[in-house]
Amino acid sequence: MNDPILVKLEKLRVSQTVDTNPIYRLHRQWMQVALNRAIAAGHAGEVPVGAVLVDGTGVAIAEAENRRERDHDPTAHAEIIALRQAGQILKNWHLESCTLYVTLEPCPMCAGAIILARLGTLVYGADDLKAGAVRSVLNLPDSAASNHRLTVLGGILETPCRQILQAWFQQRRESTKSP
Numbered sequence: 668m669n670d671p672i673l674v675k676l677e678k679l680r681v682s683q684t685v686d687t688n689p690i691y692r693l694h695r696q697w698m699q700v701a702l703n704r705a706i707a708a709g710h711a712g713e714v715p716v717g718a719v720l721v722d723g724t725g726v727a728i729a730e731a732e733n734r735r736e737r738d739h740d741p742t743a744h745a746e747i748i749a750l751r752q753a754g755q756i757l758k759n760w761h762l763e764s765c766t767l768y769v770t771l772e773p774c775p776m777c778a779g780a781i782i783l784a785r786l787g788t789l790v791y792g793a794d795d796l797k798a799g800a801v802r803s804v805l806n807l808p809d810s811a812a813s814n815h816r817l818t819v820l821g822g823i824l825e826t827p828c829r830q831i832l833q834a835w836f837q838q839r840r841e842s843t844k845s846p
């Protein structure tokens with residue numbers, strides 16, 4: 668329980684003040700925006716993952732969803748698209764003052780991009796037990812390969828973020844079953 672992320676998650680689960688804490692309320696509001704993008708991606712035939720990037724003044728400057736199938740691009744994950752949009756808007760690739768909300772724990776590619784962007788804070792919904800590179804499988808931000816430390820908060824709107832993925836994969840399995 669010394670892992671700071673685990674401690675944060677545990678605090679989030681047991682805290683009686685979560686519902687009234689304005690910071691968590693804000694995190695949930697932005698995660699809901701990311702979740703809406705994930706739902707849109709799912710309807711478009713993509714694995715449903717969404718992201719929103721908020722600048723240091725609390726304004727959303729980028730919103731994105733997984734576009735791998737539509738763009739025929741293996742790198743078109745929601746986080747990568749949001750980081751690119753934010754860099755274009757801020758005219759700066761340094762995103763220290765920004766917070767990225769994403770419905771699923773980032774993969775190694777996205778965790779790498781988050782480190783390269785010097786992102787200030789990462790907030791994610793569901794753990795990715797197969798490919799999560801922030802906590803579940805790897806911890807790239809705290810590894811020797813990283814020269815940047817960022818604040819990470821997981822488990823925000825965890826249940827809907829996980830359920831939308833589970834429902835999408837279940838639907839796909841059923842639709843690919845032979846009659």
Ligand SMILES: [Zn+2]
Binds near residue numbers: 746774775776778
């Ligand atoms: Zn990714």
